[in-house]
Structures are given as structure tokens and as C-alpha cells.
């Protein structure tokens with residue numbers, strides 16, 4: 001189908017049943033009945049396409065997978081129980097004992113634990129490099145390296161990596177480039193078009209967009225997704241539930257307008273924060289003051305929905321801003337219609353040792369805001385209460 005992304009978001013993967021429903025049905029069934037013993041045998045032998053069992057074939061989950069794959073410009077997609085199980089399914093699907101991966105050091109904290117604790121236990125080692133140090137990426141690659149893993153923009157410092165450049169480096173060494181696209185979503189950034197091989201999602205964030213369900217996805221070529229990743233899912237079982245899939249693909253329908261609105265609010269808020277006398281520094285890819293602003297504007301459609309900033313002072317001043325909010329929710333989640341605020345040093349990054357935290361720029365006076373869809377004047381007023389009092 002030759003549609004644009006906004007149209008795929010609404011019609012991608014649509015399938016109507018004999019009831020003629022306009023909005024997609026949910027198929028809450030664990031297994032599927034066969035017309036005959038011969039058909040059952042043909043399905044299990046892979047000789048006839050069709051549903052078997054919802055651990056690996058469910059029509060509702062398939063609609064989500066096809067819709068997201070179309071939006072990312074990928075051939076195939078697998079929906080998973082969470083963003084973490086999407087990363088796990090990919091890694092165990094494509095890597096084996098003795099393999100090595102190179103990852104940006106500024107990745108989601110739990111992803112780091114997955115690599116350093118659980119993959120390491122299986123003999124798969126990870127080398128971490130600074131996100132924008134391309135020399136370090138190149139030097140970390142060994143003959144055993146199979147995969148480069150990156151999150152851009154990074155959390156919470158919003159640093160931006162050059163996906164096309166990393167893709168070239170990966171391919172020169174016969175490696176896959178994997179991009180966790182949870183922050184931008186395919187609406188703002190299409191890693192596959194820039195040369196990446198695999199896109200990872202935590203559907204929990206912007207794809208749902210209203211903080212309801214936990215889920216994830218892996219997007220890539222048909223060969224890689226169907227053989228390696230769905231094969232893992234079929235056997236190991238961290239599958240997406242039909243209900244969650246339904247919530248997610250209804251979320252995808254409004255994703256293009258939501259991402260634009262999140263970005264508009266975030267840019268307005270970032271500019272306002274930058275001008276506030278109690279704010280030391282603002283980190284937002286959409287601001288000209290951002291170190292990779294040019295690259296971000298080339299690679300992303302907008303700056304996205306996350307803004308981080310340092311208040312003048314330390315943890316006491318940062319916490320004062322957090323504790324003065326009345327509308328904004330204090331939670332470490334992101335990608336919600338509600339504006340959310342978190343103090344990374346004592347929450348999302350509290351398990352990181354102080355030295356690494358300082359090196360990563362996660363100081364005690366840093367706050368991260370996931371900018372929601374409220375009137376931006378109300379978001380500003382809620383933050384101003386604490387900031388004006390500093």
C-alpha cells in the first residue's frame with residue numbers, strides 16, 4: 001500500500017470480521033479451532049498460514065504488528081509483553097555465547113542491567129561507549145562484535161547520536177545496528193530509513209500514550225523477525241496480550257497528532273525554562289543551544305516530548321520544584337498525555353554509582369519532564385510555583 005505514515009497509523013493492519021465492525025475487534029482467545037485433523041497438521045507443519053495459539057499467532061496482536069511495521073517502514077514486527085522482553089527476544093534470538101555487543105552508555109537503566117547481569121551470565125559481553133564519541137564506538141568493535149545498540153535521544157540528557165553514521169560503522173564490521181526508538185516513535189524518527197537494521201519499542205510509552213498498558217515490539221526484516229525473534233517468542237513466551245495490542249494500535253491511530261502536540265508543548269516549555277532566572281541549563285534537541293541541534297533537526301521531525309533542565313542549586317532546590325507541583329504527576333514514567341516530572345539522580349538513575357552519574361551529567365539539580373498535552377500555560381504555571389520561590 002502506498003500510504004503516508006498518518007494513514008498507516010489509522011488503516012495499517014486493519015481487518016474486518018463478518019460482523020462488519022468499523023473499529024477493530026479484539027480476539028481474546030488462547031487457541032484457535034481447526035476445521036479438520038488435516039488442517040491442524042498443515043498449520044503445525046507451516047504448510048498452511050493461519051492461527052494456532054496466541055503465544056505466537058493472534059489476530060489482534062497481528063494488527064498492532066502490521067500497523068507499527070508499516071509506520072517504521074519495516075518488513076515485519078513482533079509484539080512482546082514489555083519493552084524489556086522486546087530487547088531480550090532480539091538479543092537471545094540473534095546472539096550466542098561468545099558474542100559481543102557495543103552499546104551507548106546512556107541507555108535505559110534496566111536495559112543496562114539486562115546486558116551487564118543477564119546477557120553476561122550467558123557469555124555475551126557488552127562494552128559501553130559515550131553516545132556521541134564515534135571513535136570510541138569504532139575502537140570498541142572486536143571480531144566477536146555482532147551488534148551495536150543505541151538509544152537516541154538519550155535519557156535524561158537528550159543527547160543525539162548520528163544513526164546513519166553508526167549504521168555505516170556497523171555494516172563495515174558485519175554488525176547489526178539496533179535503535180531503541182521509544183522516545184521519538186516512527187512519527188519523529190525512522191531509524192530503518194537511516195540505515196538501522198532493527199528498531200526496538202517500549203510500547204508502554206508514547207505508542208500507548210495514556211499510561212495504560214505495558215508492552216513492546218521489535219521491527220526489522222522479515223527474515224530476522226520471523227525466524228529469530230518470533231521463534232524466541234514462540235518458545236520462551238513473553239507475548240503481548242490481545243487486549244494490550246488493541247490499546248496500543250488504537251494509540252497508534254492518534255500518534256502523529258499526539259507527537260506533534262507533545263513536541264509543540266515541549267519546545268514552548270523549553271524556551272520558557274531557558275529564560276527563567278532560576279534555571280541553569282535546559283537540554284532539549286529542539287533548542288538552538290543543544291549541542292547536536294543541527295543533527296537532531298536533520299534526523300528527527302521535531303525535538304520530541306522530553307525536556308531536562310538544571311535548576312540553580314542542588315538536590316534541595318530540585319526537590320522543591322518537584323514538591324511544589326499540583327497538577328503535574330511525580331512519576332518516573334514518560335510518554336503520557338499527563339505531564340510527568342522526575343528527579344533522575346534519586347529515582348531512575350539512583351542505582352548508578354555517583355561517579356558514572358556525574359560523568360553522564362546527571363547532577364543533583366537535574367530534573368526531567370515528560371511534557372504532556374495539557375495547555376502549556378498550565379504546565380508552566382505549575383513549574384513556576386517552585387521555580388519562582390527559589
Ligand SMILES: *Cc1c(COP(=O)(O)O)cnc(C)c1O
Pocket residue numbers: 082083084085108111151180182183201202203204205214215216
Ligand atoms: C521504558 C523503556 C524501556 C523498557 O520498556 P518497558 O515497557 O518498561 O519494559 C526500554 N527502553 C526505553 C528507552 C524506555 O524508555
